[in-house]
Amino acid sequence: MRRRLAPAAGALGLILLVTGTFLPWLRSGDVRRNSYQAGGALRALVDLPGLLDVAVRVWPFVGLWCAGVVVGFVLGAPRFAALLGLLAGLLGSVVATATLQARGSGLIAASRSGPSVTLAGSLIVISASLSLVTRAPTLTRRRS
Amino acid sequence: MSQPPEWQPPEPGYQPQWSPPPGAQWPAPLPPPAAPPGPQWDYLGGSPTGEPPPPKKSGRGRLIASLVAVSALVAGGVATYVAVSDSSTDRGAGSPEAAIRTIVGDINKSDLIGVLNDLVPGERTAIAAPFTDLVNQLKRTKVLQPGAAPATITGLQVQLKQLTFSGTTIPLNDHVQVLELTGGTIDLSADLERVPLTAEFLKAIFPRGIPQSTSGTQHVDIAQQGAPLRIATQKVGSSWYPSLFYTVAYQAAGERAPAAGDAVPARGAASAEDAVKQLIDALLAGSVDRAIALVSPDELPALHDYGKKVLAAVGSYQPAPVHLEDLTFTTADIAGGKRVTLSSITLTNQDGSKTSVKVDAGCFSISYDGQTKRQCPADLIDTATQSFGFPTKVTAAQRQAITDLIAGLGKVGVDTSQTGGQWFVAPVRTYFDLENEILSQLKGNDVIELVDLITSFVGN
Secondary structure (H helix, E strand, O other): OHHHHHHHHHHHHHHHHHHHHOOOOEEEOOEEEOHHHHHHHHHHHOOOOHHHHHHHHHHHHHHHHHHHHHHHHHOOOHHHHHHHHHHHHHHHHHHHHHHHHOOOEOOEOEOOHHHHHHHHHHHHHHHHHHHHHHHHHHHHHHHO | OOOOOOOOOOOOOOOOOOOOOOOOOOOOOOOOOOOOOOOHHHHOOOOOOOOOOOOOOOHHHHHHHHHHHHHHHHHHHHHHHHHHHHOOOOOOEOOHHHHHHHHHHHHHOOOHHHHHHHOOHHHHHHHHHHHHHHHHHHHHOOOEOOOOOHHHHOOEEEEEEEEEEEEEEEEEEOOEEEEEEEEEEEEEEEEHHHOOEOHHHHHHHOOOOOOHHHEEEEEEEHHHHOOOEEEEEEEEOOEEEEOHHHHHHHHHOOOOOOOHHHOOOOOOEOOHHHHHHHHHHHHHOOOHHHHHHOEOOOOOHHHHHOHHHHHHHHOOOOOOOEEEEEEEEEEEEEOOEEEEEEEEEEEEEOOOOEEEEEEEOOEEEEEEOOEEEEEOHHHHHHHHHHHHOOOOOOOHHHHHHHHHHHHHHOOOEEEEEEEOOEEEEOHHHHHHHHHHHHHHOOOOOHHHHHHHHHHHHHHO
């Protein structure tokens, strides 16, 4: 039962993480922008500082990244999948937390729904990834 | 079909006929194979990292795993395709009319970010970043409420409906076209109470309460205006954008297109500092055409196209009775360029005497005719108070606010940007950044203290 819990939770987390990125992240007038539209609009308007600029540039590939986690797992590389998942979860949680913190700063009026769902998904993915990483050595010891 | 004979058990006492050959010896049993180095999983078929081997999948399991992998890749690919499309920074349109319709749509939705993004990239750079900074500065200095939403900052609601175009365009050059709006309505509503100003700031501006006249509406029927509303659009790359500055220039020129002979070609400098030095030189020498040539062609291409018309409007401009002897600057990186701030300037007067001003730690050292006088903000306040006299007493808080304001003035610089390997000055961006530089030195309630001082001064 426990063996299947981590992958199932990880899958749910990945779905939440990616779904959240398509929910509203930025509000301007009557317009709500998802995380990708918000990133594009911000990059066009202001010069983002180095690391944030890199994060915004790689952010559109988070969906493909999450797909890589699933592919890695079903093809029998759980550690590799867990590592990818951990990185995706960390990136998602950092970006979502930064957006939630940025409420009402300058031109940015952040919406809560998108970042909150992505943050929840990211935290689940991180937990599931850590669980997968720590489980493998335990099994090895038992068999030896 | 005949059946094979059934097996019968051997009779009792039966001896097998085979026996080992005499003297034959069995070889010694082989030792068990040595386990290879590394975790036992390797031997069992697992990975050398110690991971358990994946459970052997049946044919059906492999099929399901493949389907899951392919589905995940397809879903991830689609999500990435949509995400990359959404994250595009290019908001240009395929035609001049589409460009106008896009910005009108964003105006109607009060989408300030969308409106700024719809502008020509050069104008967007000039306006957006300083505007964002300004909003932050106004929040920091307690003019705007901390949670102010961008859409309500202007307090202005604009609705443009049922717009119709004449169908003809007026080409200004190969990359600028003017469109004519012949029908539709514009509804404007302004309401100061919708601007998210802080209670302290409103109290300072309106000590007797907000008057009734701070809100109003206006309805404009474009068809009833007697002439079409003309808006310029500019092509950059393969996309069209509405151009604020070309629209203003076209209107200022009496709705006349610039002739080829009106152009003052852009001619920049080798460095940001050099661009500012050459601009000051040109202005002191009365060389307005050289000053126009130094203006960023990305930010104000209209100024270059209408250059000679601007020169004609300015008329003769006498050189200043001084000669620029020396200039030193400090330079700071800004988004897409550099801000050049004056550190010192030395001028030679007509009589050969020299005047130099040096900005040092918020104070000004002024040297004239061999004598140097250092003026700090506090000294300047005393000089101003003695020279002009204030009818009301300046409080300590107000005095501090003035000191901070003057310190901000000392930080004012000129924004520059690079185009085609040459450096140009960016006057629009410099103007917008001017307020930010001054505001950046104000602290706490400084703005409210200054407003209090001005209202008490005006009131008396």
